[in-house]
Amino acid sequence: MTMDLAPGHDEETRLAALAVLAQQVRELMDAVVLTEADEDEVTSVTAELVALTERLNDARRERPLMPEFAPDGTFRHLGNAVTGACNPHALPLVIEHTPEGSQADLEFRPTHEGPPNSVHGGVSAMILDHLLGHAVATSGRAGMTGTLTIRYRQPVPYGRPVVGTAATTRAEGRKTWADGTISLPDGTPLVEATGLFITPSLWVEAASD
Ligand SMILES: CCCCCCCC/C=C\CCCCCCCC(=O)SCCNC(=O)CCNC(=O)[C@H](O)C(C)(C)COP(=O)(O)OP(=O)(O)OC[C@H]1O[C@@H](n2cnc3c(N)ncnc32)[C@H](O)[C@@H]1OP(=O)(O)O
Numbered sequence: 139m140t141m142d143l144a145p146g147h148d149e150e151t152r153l154a155a156l157a158v159l160a161q162q163v164r165e166l167m168d169a170v171v172l173t174e175a176d177e178d179e180v181t182s183v184t185a186e187l188v189a190l191t192e193r194l195n196d197a198r199r200e201r202p203l204m205p206e207f208a209p210d211g212t213f214r215h216l217g218n219a220v221t222g223a224c225n226p227h228a229l230p231l232v233i234e235h236t237p238e239g240s241q242a243d244l245e246f247r248p249t250h251e252g253p254p255n256s257v258h259g260g261v262s263a264m265i266l267d268h269l270l271g272h273a274v275a276t277s278g279r280a281g282m283t284g285t286l287t288i289r290y291r292q293p294v295p296y297g298r299p300v301v302g303t304a305a306t307t308r309a310e311g312r313k314t315w316a317d318g319t320i321s322l323p324d325g326t327p328l329v330e331a332t333g334l335f336i337t338p339s340l341w342v343e344a345a346s347d
Pocket residue numbers: 213235267268269270271272275276281282283284285312313334336337338339340
């Protein structure tokens with residue numbers, strides 16, 4: 139049977155399949171950090187993974203998927219380390235644009251372990267960097283992180299829901315400041331961040347060309 143496919147349908151279907159693969163790889167990574175399998179089983183699984191890696195590398199891109207607008211007009215960056223549905227490194231973070239700024243429901247995974255039973259501080263900083271950057275971008279003043287200051291108030295648990303929020307606080311020329319937190323659902327702050335984002339002079343020049 140043949141189907142009448144809309145333009146781009148094949149690629150969207152392929153990307154959806156790739157997102158499912160990326161999610162399976164996240165499950166695989168958790169399985170690797172938690173497994174108690176014996177050496178023979180670990181060696182056997184590794185051999186299968188080598189074969190799977192070679193199959194994917196038979197059709198390899200030069201670099202991860204770029205930011206773009208999806209067919210429905212929404213912005214997406216499927217290859218991003220924080221938000222990319224097709225990047226197993228990403229949670230992925232799904233960010234909502236709220237009247238106050240940016241917000242995301244999060245659940246960290248065993249692969250994010252830093253101190254025993256809690257999330258690595260660098261991972262929390264990475265998530266806050268992105269959330270702050272998103273708040274800045276949605277305020278119409280997109281920029282690169284210049285500075286990021288983090289205050290770790292309480293350990294962040296994994297395997298439990300937490301909430302990330304961010305909002306811009308002030309702007310001056312090409313500089314925009316934003317604050318954000320990772321909190322428990324009851325509002326208890328765990329990590330606080332303040333960042334300075336700078337719109338690169340190159341972007342300003344490119345926009346005025
Ligand atoms: C409803 C609307 C929907 C819209 C949807 C939107 C969706 C949003 C989507 C997606 C969100 C994305 C979120 C991303 C979040 C993650 C961001 C990252 O992780 S970025 C990677 C890490 N950061 C870097 O790699 C930067 C590396 N540095 C640079 O590229 C440059 O140094 C840069 C751009 C920061 C500045 O370069 P220059 O040449 O443009 O600017 P100069 O002239 O050097 O400085 C201008 C002013 O800024 C100060 N400055 C420069 N760098 C600074 C710094 N690092 N710290 C403090 N001040 C700095 C300078 O002292 C100067 O200040 P004086 O004007 O004199 O007061």
